[in-house]
Amino acid sequence: MAARPWRVIGVSLALAVTAWIWTLAGALFLLRWIAVDRPPPPPPPLLPYGELRIGVDASYPPFAAVADDLYGLEIDLGQMIASRLNAPVRFVNMGFDGLYDSLKADQVDLVLSALVIDASRMGDVRYTLPYFNAGLVLVSPAAEPLQAVDQLPGRQIALEFASEADQLAHAWLRRVPPFVILPYELPDYALDSVRQGTADAALVDAVSARLYLRLHPNWRAVSQHVTDVLYAGAVRSDRGALQRAIDQALAAMMEDGTLAQLVSRWL
Numbered sequence: 001m002a003a004r005p006w007r008v009i010g011v012s013l014a015l016a017v018t019a020w021i022w023t024l025a026g027a028l029f030l031l032r033w034i035a036v037d038r039p040p041p042p043p044p045p046l047l048p049y050g051e052l053r054i055g056v057d058a059s060y061p062p063f064a065a066v067a068d069d070l071y072g073l074e075i076d077l078g079q080m081i082a083s084r085l086n087a088p089v090r091f092v093n094m095g096f097d098g099l100y101d102s103l104k105a106d107q108v109d110l111v112l113s114a115l116v117i118d119a120s121r122m123g124d125v126r127y128t129l130p131y132f133n134a135g136l137v138l139v140s141p142a143a144e145p146l147q148a149v150d151q152l153p154g155r156q157i158a159l160e161f162a163s164e165a166d167q168l169a170h171a172w173l174r175r176v177p178p179f180v181i182l183p184y185e186l187p188d189y190a191l192d193s194v195r196q197g198t199a200d201a202a203l204v205d206a207v208s209a210r211l212y213l214r215l216h217p218n219w220r221a222v223s224q225h226v227t228d229v230l231y232a233g234a235v236r237s238d239r240g241a242l243q244r245a246i247d248q249a250l251a252a253m254m255e256d257g258t259l260a261q262l263v264s265r266w267l
Contacts, residue, residue, distance in 0.1 A: 047085070049109075052090070052110060054091050054108060054111070054112055055112070056112055058093045059096075060113070064113060070091050073266035077262060081249045085246075099113055099234075104124065109239070114231050116134075116232075125234040127233070128234070129232065133231075137203075137209050137226065138202070139203075144200070148224070152176055156199045157199060157201055158189075159181065159190050160183070160187045166181070188212055195219050206225065
C-alpha cells in the first residue's frame with residue numbers, strides 16, 4: 001500500500017514530461033513554419049472591374065462637356081491615361097457635388113473634373129500629379145512684358161471686378177507702390193483693354209487667358225503665373241497602386257510633350 005503514492009507521482013511526472021515534449025515540438029514546428037520563405041499574397045488588381053471608371057462633371061467646357069457624347073480636355077486625358085494603363089475606359093457623368101461620394105461608394109476609380117487639390121480631403125482621397133494650373137496670370141504685350149509684382153508701380157492693370165484677381169490686386173496695393181486698377185465686367189474685356197493699348201497688363205485666370213489668346217492668334221502676348229490653382233485627379237485613399245500607375249502615366253505624358261499638346265489643343 002505504501003508504494004501507491006509513488007506510482008501516482010510517477011504517472012504525473014510522465015504526463016508532465018510528455019506535455020512538455022509536445023509543447024516543445026509545437027514551438028519548434030511554429031518557429032520552422034515562420035522561418036520558411038513563402039510568396040507574399042497576390043496584390044489586389046489595379047482595376048477590379050476590368051476597366052478604368054472615370055467620374056466627370058460634364059458642365060465645364062473645355063474640360064468636360066456633353067453634346068451627342070462627352071468631349072473635352074479631361075475626356076481626352078482620361079482616354080490617354082487608360083490607354084497607357086492598357087485598360088478600357090468608361091466615363092460616368094454626374095453633378096460636381098457627387099464626385100467625391102462616387103469614389104467613396106466605389107462607383108468610379110478616378111475623378112477627373114477640374115478638382116483643385118484640397119489638403120482637407122487627403123485623408124479620404126489620393127490626388128494624382130497636377131495636369132493643369134488654373135491660377136491667375138499677368139498677361140501683357142510681348143513687346144513690353146509685365147511679369148512680376150515689382151513691375152506694377154505706376155502701371156495700369158485691368159481685371160474682372162469683384163473677382164479673385166481684384167482681391168489679389170488690392171492685396172498687392174498694401175505692400176507695393178501704387179498702380180492703377182481698371183475694373184471690367186468680364187476677363188475678356190480686361191484682356192481687350194491690354195490688346196487695344198488701354199492697360200499695361202491684365203490679371204485674369206489662366207483658362208480665360210488661354211481661351212482669349214486662341215481667339216486672337218495674331219496678338220503677341222506673354223503670360224506669367226502669379227498664383228497656383230492646381231487641377232488633379234483623385235482616387236480613393238486605399239487605391240495607392242492605382243494612383244502610382246496614373247502618376248507614372250502623367251509623368252510620361254509630361255516628359256514626351258503629350259500633355260502640353262493636349263492642353264494646347266483645348267486651350
